[in-house]
């Protein structure tokens with residue numbers, strides 16, 4: 280592949296003490312021309328104050344992410360590979376390869392990279408409003424910056440980014456790690472889907488692949504967690520979990536007293552069955568949401584998280600559904616909604632910063648056992 284070739288060629292040619300200015304290249308991907316830069320280590324060391332602790336803005340499986348400012352005054356985020364193992368280097372190559380192929384308003388843009396010696400660095404546009412998890416469960420949760428309309432715009436934008444990956448990118452791309460910490464927010468709170476380290480390119484005509492399970496507990500589709508069966512609908516499932524998280528402010532997995540884990544779908548299902556959708560909304564919204572839109576978005580999330588992959592909608596259908604909901608809300612704006620302020624004491628959820636953002640490479644037998652029993656019995660009854 281052109282990008283892999285390009286990366287390896289840069290890898291060979293780069294050296295740690297390179298003094299040259301960034302080189303600009305142009306990649307023609309999906310009929311679009313855009314440019315990326317090869318950064319010298321010196322430039323990135325200078326931009327990030329030698330990867331100073333104070334510049335650190337994120338930590339993930341891949342390594343640390345640092346804020347920086349280039350010599351031209353542009354704010355950047357620099358992702359630095361933690362350890363140089365073959366696996367980590369492959370992740371780096373995959374991410375650069377994929378980022379080089381995609382360009383969409385709702386996908387985090389690649390500015391460039393550096394590969395030389397023991398350093399693997401990816402340079403992105405800096406997103407000043409951090410990631411979604413910080414606003415839902417983390418440091419900025421108490422500031423309540425995400426009102427209903429911001430939340431719905433984040434949902435629609437993230438869905439559009441994913442729909443582009445699934446339906447427009449060529450070959451199609453499955454992200455495999457859709458979650459709140461991988462949705463970044465720009466200055467206007469517009470979402471950018473990020474972190475393509477686990478992404479998979481899907482050749483034409485292939486409906487699914489069987490792979491080693493990667494991703495994050497709580498967001499994994501059952502057929503993927505159990506059997507490693509990956510297709511676009513695994514991203515749809517994760518997106519459904521993300522939708523419920525955005526609406527409710529709840530975490531995808533909750534530890535109940537006694538250590539039992541409950542996923543967000545299990546939590547939400549009884550409310551849906553009783554039709555009390557307003558109980559699902561994040562109490563921090565204080566009842567300020569469009570009830571019809573809330574209901575329609577929750578029903579969509581339930582479809583996305585259906586145990587059977589074949590019952591889930593495509594991301595194009597998800598985008599349509601969400602946009603219809605938002606049009607209805609726009610028409611009704613001004614009418615107000617008849618939902619009383621939520622009882623803020625009613626929710627016993629402890630909104631601490633998420634520290635369990637664990638990449639998961641095992642098989643989810645324990646967690647998915649009960650759900651899969653349901654899938655298997657559904658399959659049996661439909662085939663008999």
Ligand SMILES: Nc1ncnc2c1ncn2[C@@H]1O[C@H](COP(=O)(O)OP(=O)(O)O)[C@@H](O)[C@H]1O
Pocket residue numbers: 336337338339340341342343344356358387403404405406407409410460461463473474475476
């Ligand atoms: N461009 C960026 N602007 C601002 N913060 C970022 C940016 N890229 C990453 N981050 C922060 O770093 C975290 C980890 O980045 P991510 O790309 O998800 O790496 P990993 O592969 O290590 O999970 C993100 O959740 C976010 O908080």
Ligand SMILES: [Mg+2]
Pocket residue numbers: 339340460461474
């Ligand atoms: Mg991440």
